[in-house]
Amino acid sequence: MKYIKQFAIITFISLIGECLNHLIPLPIPASIYGVVIMFICLETKIIPLDAVRDVGKFLVSIMQIMFIPATVGLIDIWDVFVPNWAAYTVIIIVSTFLVMFISGKATQLVIFLKGKGDKKNA
Amino acid sequence: MHEFFEGSVFFAVFLTLFSYCIGLAVQKKLKHIIFNPLLIAIIITAAVLLIFDFDYQTYKANSEVVSFLLTPATVCLAIPLYEQFELLKKNALAVLCGIASGILTCLCSVLIFALLFSLDHATYVTLLPKSITTAIGIGISNELGGYESITVASIILSGILGNIFAVPFCKIFRITNPIARGVAIGTSSHAIGTTKALEIGEIEGAMSSLSIVVAGLLTVIGAPVFANFI
Numbered sequence: 001m002k003y004i005k006q007f008a009i010i011t012f013i014s015l016i017g018e019c020l021n022h023l024i025p026l027p028i029p030a031s032i033y034g035v036v037i038m039f040i041c042l043e044t045k046i047i048p049l050d051a052v053r054d055v056g057k058f059l060v061s062i063m064q065i066m067f068i069p070a071t072v073g074l075i076d077i078w079d080v081f082v083p084n085w086a087a088y089t090v091i092i093i094v095s096t097f098l099v100m101f102i103s104g105k106a107t108q109l110v111i112f113l114k115g116k117g118d119k120k121n122a
Numbered sequence: 123m124h125e126f127f128e129g130s131v132f133f134a135v136f137l138t139l140f141s142y143c144i145g146l147a148v149q150k151k152l153k154h155i156i157f158n159p160l161l162i163a164i165i166i167t168a169a170v171l172l173i174f175d176f177d178y179q180t181y182k183a184n185s186e187v188v189s190f191l192l193t194p195a196t197v198c199l200a201i202p203l204y205e206q207f208e209l210l211k212k213n214a215l216a217v218l219c220g221i222a223s224g225i226l227t228c229l230c231s232v233l234i235f236a237l238l239f240s241l242d243h244a245t246y247v248t249l250l251p252k253s254i255t256t257a258i259g260i261g262i263s264n265e266l267g268g269y270e271s272i273t274v275a276s277i278i279l280s281g282i283l284g285n286i287f288a289v290p291f292c293k294i295f296r297i298t299n300p301i302a303r304g305v306a307i308g309t310s311s312h313a314i315g316t317t318k319a320l321e322i323g324e325i326e327g328a329m330s331s332l333s334i335v336v337a338g339l340l341t342v343i344g345a346p347v348f349a350n351f352i
Contacts, residue, residue: 027261031196038200056198069185077271085237095231103224104306106298110216
């Protein structure tokens with residue numbers, strides 16, 4: 001029974017997300033509203049962690065397979081991809097790794113600087 | 123028989139799951155990062171559809187039970203985030219700086235390459251939302267007049283790149299702090315990368331989950347501004 005209840009709560013929050021997506025004219029999907037609402041509910045204890053934990057962890061752990069159907073769709077857009085394939089390939093590869101590098105290094109740098117500052121103040 | 127299999131929901135779902143199982147088995151055996159289970163699953167599924175001449179749209183409709191779970195699963199990313207919230211609060215400034223600099227890098231690098239390759243406006247805006255979660259990316263691309271299917275492709279490919287190469291990349295470039303690694307993965311390769319971050323560790327997973335949300339929202343604000351440049 002507990003799994004059904006947990007799944008019901010998660011589905012309900014997804015539904016609220018869907019309503020907000022429908023009502024607010026921004027390109028923000030149901031899942032993003034949902035994750036924020038779920039977080040607020042957990043943090044304010046409106047939903048105790050135990051009420052969603054098992055099913056939540058299960059869904060997160062099988063998340064990878066949910067991307068397969070959409071990705072296989074690449075075989076269908078081949079014709080649109082080909083004319084500019086070189087530009088697309090370079091941009092996708094270089095930009096992804098650049099973003100990873102900069103965001104990781106920036107985070108690390110701020111943590112480092114803050115640690116230094118904290119030591120000085122202590 | 124061909125039509126029967128093509129139209130079967132169980133065939134579509136089984137094909138999806140079984141391909142992933144093969145991916146897992148191959149990775150266990152060969153252990154090299156290039157044998158990524160998700161990548162292998164995609165290749166096998168695509169190969170089966172092409173070889174047996176099954177229609178992709180039919181497969182997509184039949185495997186909807188699998189992709190339908192994506193919204194509730196994303197909602198549940200709030201759980202790892204909640205569990206690591208204390209750590210996040212302590213490092214809020216660093217995390218925000220990391221994500222913001224990452225998104226600025228994404229937008230600037232697409233702009234520079236678009237100028238180099240002299241891409242037209244539509245192709246340029248198509249790629250602007252490439253490092254954020256698909257659903258937001260589609261919305262931005264449509265609004266700015268890009269090609270939706272290419273946006274989806276670029277987003278997914280960025281995610282897969284991150285999923286495959288995040289671990290060695292962070293090692294080579296000495297991104298060692300778990301918070302920084304989570305931010306790096308989530309900002310560059312959204313939810314597909316986050317599934318890898320969750321495997322690496324709880325902190326990485328939580329920070330990566332947060333990055334999906336923040337990076338997505340920052341791009342909603344930033345992409346329309348950058349769209350004016352070409």
